[in-house]
Amino acid sequence: MSPKKSSISHKKKRKQSIDYLYYASVTTIFILVIFSYMLLSLETKKKSQLITCEISLPSIDINQERTINSAPTIPSPMRDHTSPQVSLQPKISDMNTKNITTTSPKEHNPKTPLQVSDGCKLAIILDDIATPSQMRELQKIPLEITPSIFPPSELSSTSHLLAKNSHAMVHLPLESKNRQMNTMQGTLFVRDSPQDIYNRIKELRTLFPYAKYINNHTGGVFTADKNAMSTLYSALMKYEFIFVDSLTSKDTYVPHLANKHQHRYLARDVFLDNVRQKDAIRNQLKKAVKIAKKHGVAIAIGHPYPETFAVLRESNSIFEGVEVVYIDRLYGGEW
Numbered sequence: 001m002s003p004k005k006s007s008i009s010h011k012k013k014r015k016q017s018i019d020y021l022y023y024a025s026v027t028t029i030f031i032l033v034i035f036s037y038m039l040l041s042l043e044t045k046k047k048s049q050l051i052t053c054e055i056s057l058p059s060i061d062i063n064q065e066r067t068i069n070s071a072p073t074i075p076s077p078m079r080d081h082t083s084p085q086v087s088l089q090p091k092i093s094d095m096n097t098k099n100i101t102t103t104s105p106k107e108h109n110p111k112t113p114l115q116v117s118d119g120c121k122l123a124i125i126l127d128d129i130a131t132p133s134q135m136r137e138l139q140k141i142p143l144e145i146t147p148s149i150f151p152p153s154e155l156s157s158t159s160h161l162l163a164k165n166s167h168a169m170v171h172l173p174l175e176s177k178n179r180q181m182n183t184m185q186g187t188l189f190v191r192d193s194p195q196d197i198y199n200r201i202k203e204l205r206t207l208f209p210y211a212k213y214i215n216n217h218t219g220g221v222f223t224a225d226k227n228a229m230s231t232l233y234s235a236l237m238k239y240e241f242i243f244v245d246s247l248t249s250k251d252t253y254v255p256h257l258a259n260k261h262q263h264r265y266l267a268r269d270v271f272l273d274n275v276r277q278k279d280a281i282r283n284q285l286k287k288a289v290k291i292a293k294k295h296g297v298a299i300a301i302g303h304p305y306p307e308t309f310a311v312l313r314e315s316n317s318i319f320e321g322v323e324v325v326y327i328d329r330l331y332g333g334e335w
Contacts, residue, residue, distance in 0.1 A: 122292040123327045125301045127171050127217065130155040134304040135162050141312045146327040148215055151204060153185040160207040167326040170204055170211050174219030181218045190221060190228040201235040213327050215244040224251040233257045244327065246301060264331060272302035281311040285318050292322045297330055
């Protein structure tokens with residue numbers, strides 16, 4: 001082959017190689033663009049399925065707080081009992097009770113964004129559970145209702161045995177502004193020493209080995225006291241309880257502690273049965289559902305009254321668009 005023909009053949013092969021590389025590059029880029037577009041579409045679809053809700057502090061309506069001044073005229077199961085009580089707690093006055101906070105919880109609990117992928121949730125807690133008959137009535141309700149059970153007391157020495165599963169929580173009596181509400185055995189007072197408070201929570205962990213959550217019975221004085229509540233909160237953390245603030249005081253110090261420890265502040269949004277009439281309870285349920293739809297979650301608290309049981313059994317239509325869940329399903333059992 002002549003040198004001239006060899007040169008032409010070499011140039012031809014070189015051009016073919018360049019053309020091949022060009023088309024291969026274009027094809028690769030095209031495939032990458034298509035693949036990136038598919039990934040972007042999939043990610044967008046996933047995000048569109050999430051409902052982004054903003055969780056804010058429950059608004060505190062003083063008229064809705066379950067204090068002695070706004071409580072129903074018909075006695076609760078606890079008030080029906082007139083047996084004498086002996087306090088389990090020593091009256092040791094080494095707790096400073098003078099520094100009672102008056103700061104609103106709203107100042108220390110900024111809105112926390114939360115993504116709820118499976119709809120809005122409402123947790124309904126029934127406080128003051130102490131007897132098997134109350135638990136049987138609760139179990140007739142076709143909803144996930146969380147029982148909050150009194151520790152053993154003059155009401156029942158075996159109430160803790162009702163907490164047979166992890167959905168039950170503990171209903172801890174704390175010092176109230178009204179002395180008549182402070183007669184229950186095992187009530188914690190702001191004057192109790194830190195050791196007394198720790199011992200009480202240790203005892204509750206033994207009595208309720210599966211419980212994750214604990215909320216306050218009364219407690220308008222205790223939850224507003226910085227020192228006492230700080231000690232209790234630390235004890236709850238040590239023994240792995242999560243605190244739900246029943247919000248019996250507008251001056252509660254719990255939001256400050258939740259913020260300090262970078263915990264989610266869990267608190268009652270609505271009391272269902274301050275007025276023990278079925279229509280009033282239904283209206284409070286509707287209010288709780290409205291809050292859940294607006295913010296993604298809500299917590300309502302009721303009591304083992306016949307009227308409350310009846311309304312909860314009959315009101316499935318009220319919960320349209322909201323899932324009623326146990327408290328431990330609200331945030332996955334975490335702070």
